[in-house]
Amino acid sequence: MNRVRINELLQRPEAGGEVTIHGWVRTCRHSKGFSFLEINDGSIIHNIQCVVDADVPNYDRDVKALQTGASVRVTGRLVDSPGKGQRFEIQAKDVHVYGNAEGYPLQKKGHTMEFLRSIAHLRARSNTFGAVLRVRNVMARAIHDFFQSRGFVYLHTPIITASDCEGAGEMFRVTTLDAGDPPRAEGEIDFAQDFFGKPTSLTVSGQLSAETAALALSDVYTFGPTFRAENSNTTRHLAEFWMVEPECAFFDLDDDVALAEAFLKHIFSTVLSECPDDMDFFNKRIDKTAIETLRHIVESPFERMSYSDAIEILSKSGKSFEFPIEWGLDLQSEHERYLTEEHVKRPLVLTDYPRDIKAFYMRQNDDGKTVAAMDVLVPKIGEIIGGSQREERLDRLQERMKEMGLPEEDYWWYLDTRKFGTAPHAGFGLGFERTIQFCTGMANIRDVIPFPRTPGSAEF
């Protein structure tokens, strides 16, 4: 079908020529002798106004009956618009209606986010969610471009797994066994008869697999769905979310910090330069500091500080925090936000956390107490990236696994990478949806993914 996208039309240097657009009616106003249709096709947040004269053949039958939500094809001349707020409009000579929208639930008046979530199959036709999905797309592209331009290999790590990366995840079980009457052997469920011959789950991280590939290809990254079966009904948790995990061989913590800084700056500067209209919308309607916050991050050198120094600063801050501050305890969002927003007033990379609050695979520092971990904290949300240099020394890794009760036989392949040609390596993880929340200012993480999965909800 012959069509031009509305974003292309609106970017033309001048009016003129006959054009055909396809899209959905956002509003229509019928006057004596003509109608105004505002059409949107999702390519850009702006509508194009079509002026339809009553002498269009199907005017009375079709055009006057048009409702918000209807899908149409409009052919006409692109002319300069006399109205304000729009450069061009279309003087329609032909209007074809594909489908009207009797009873359409998405009217122009403001709906609550909760209501829009209940019609998630239609909400991409609203200004807010169209903008979210376009920004999400540009961010995803920016992520790929960043790593591809640096020679990283995009790696698809398995979703179904028989291992548990963090050693402590709440995982979804994946099975084909009969739910009500699973086969049993000596009273126990006989997982030998399950699809994979053993219990399997949905992955919580691709990191361990990515490490094996980094120790072959040097630089890899994953970008795929990950899962947590946590019963967390918050504005920051999803049961299914997308994660980005680069992993690099011959890489130490300094390299990792530098990569994370360059990475975040690339994503945010791409959004600023490629999504001006959508970011303008978020800045006006959702979060008045959205653009300023991104600019600030792009322009600021990240500060770096050890966890131990951070504890000292927090202790001396004179602020009263809800959660206690003590060396050895994990930092809470309130602590992270104080450090980045009030203390250093720019993005902050905290390093060298107590080993007891971090995962088994993090590289142990010589002090015997801390590990070569790093978290990147940004204003408004706190931690946005978590990473580390990995423990590449076989004996240290085995020792730590033993301390933490992780059976070596479950990790034989992971340990193999330390037996054969082990090398210093490091990586980090970025939660994609939290990063979209950060960019757009959207308050609830359920509103930055097309169809959110949360406790009690797997609609659509």
Add this chain to the structure above:
Amino acid sequence: MNRVRINELLQRPEAGGEVTIHGWVRTCRHSKGFSFLEINDGSIIHNIQCVVDADVPNYDRDVKALQTGASVRVTGRLVDSPGKGQRFEIQAKDVHVYGNAEGYPLQKKGHTMEFLRSIAHLRARSNTFGAVLRVRNVMARAIHDFFQSRGFVYLHTPIITASDCEGAGEMFRVTTLDAGDPPRAEGEIDFAQDFFGKPTSLTVSGQLSAETAALALSDVYTFGPTFRAENSNTTRHLAEFWMVEPECAFFDLDDDVALAEAFLKHIFSTVLSECPDDMDFFNKRIDKTAIETLRHIVESPFERMSYSDAIEILSKSGKSFEFPIEWGLDLQSEHERYLTEEHVKRPLVLTDYPRDIKAFYMRQNDDGKTVAAMDVLVPKIGEIIGGSQREERLDRLQERMKEMGLPEEDYWWYLDTRKFGTAPHAGFGLGFERTIQFCTGMANIRDVIPFPRTPGSAEF
């Protein structure tokens, strides 16, 4: 850490300068007074040869002890190589060993694919799997580039789903209920207590979700993991694989066919131009027609033919096929291959299949017997893409769902898109791993994904 990738070194216009590389020893040969190390870092299939003189300080202790698989850092001068088959080599002045590889299972001698699968955590260090993962990466990039350059929005459709796209999939159940003692209500499993409050599965396709987004944003595509719990132990089936699914509004079957042709040509021409060394390897070692096949597809206009014409041609072919040929039966791989390899001798798009062998959502043709489906067939494998125009007429769709026993209440949101601003739209699906198989000539689909999931196997 200061490092340069070996692919960058090998592309330099001339020798000279001091360089530091990091990588793994592929082979080492020790002569009197010096050693030759072949080092690979995964950035390219070729190794770089390092010549290490015995006067390097740690020569006796470290260099002479080096084994295949060890990880090293080598610093030295980049010089023209007197040996053949390589332009440059490094005259090492410093060799640091990160980790040796006593007992390394991946020796230079040829291993079987089965053996390499049993060490999937190490096989990316072999020539074959390094090449597979690099080509896979370039293909994934080409897929994103194709759609992004055409203004499509990359959409993340849900992995966990309460619906079944095809109405007939064998699906994995996703649950947090106790496997042995699930809660019951009136004897039945009480799925209200499961994580999502109802039974859920792993998606077999993102299409239905993608349709809702296309009917808002016009052009979208998915690229994500999909799942089949089929007990198929073949060289063409995985339980977990990646699929690409574009979906476009205001798009008919002709548009869909044209998009599929441009898409395949873009992927294959990108692989040919960006992976010359890896494709050369596949062409020599795996499939002597690999490059020629891709070139042929890139250069040939795709032929188009109706299913009915195909049946007639097959009936009159005089060939004896294993499976019967009769209007109304699905085509088998042998039929597809005959048509594309022997009859038209180029890629072939078959259209307008009998509606009874196709999914409920395909648009019904006026003949009452066929649907606006299309399959793209290519030499060697047969079907590589399957797609259709979707049924946008509410009454026809409801009628078809009733005939096929699909309850409307399970698809209320899908039907809503036909009630409110419905529009002609179309899309297709491409199995990513089968396409990689096609490009590389790899015989088994388990060997084109980092960690394959198949019946009885979810290792690593």
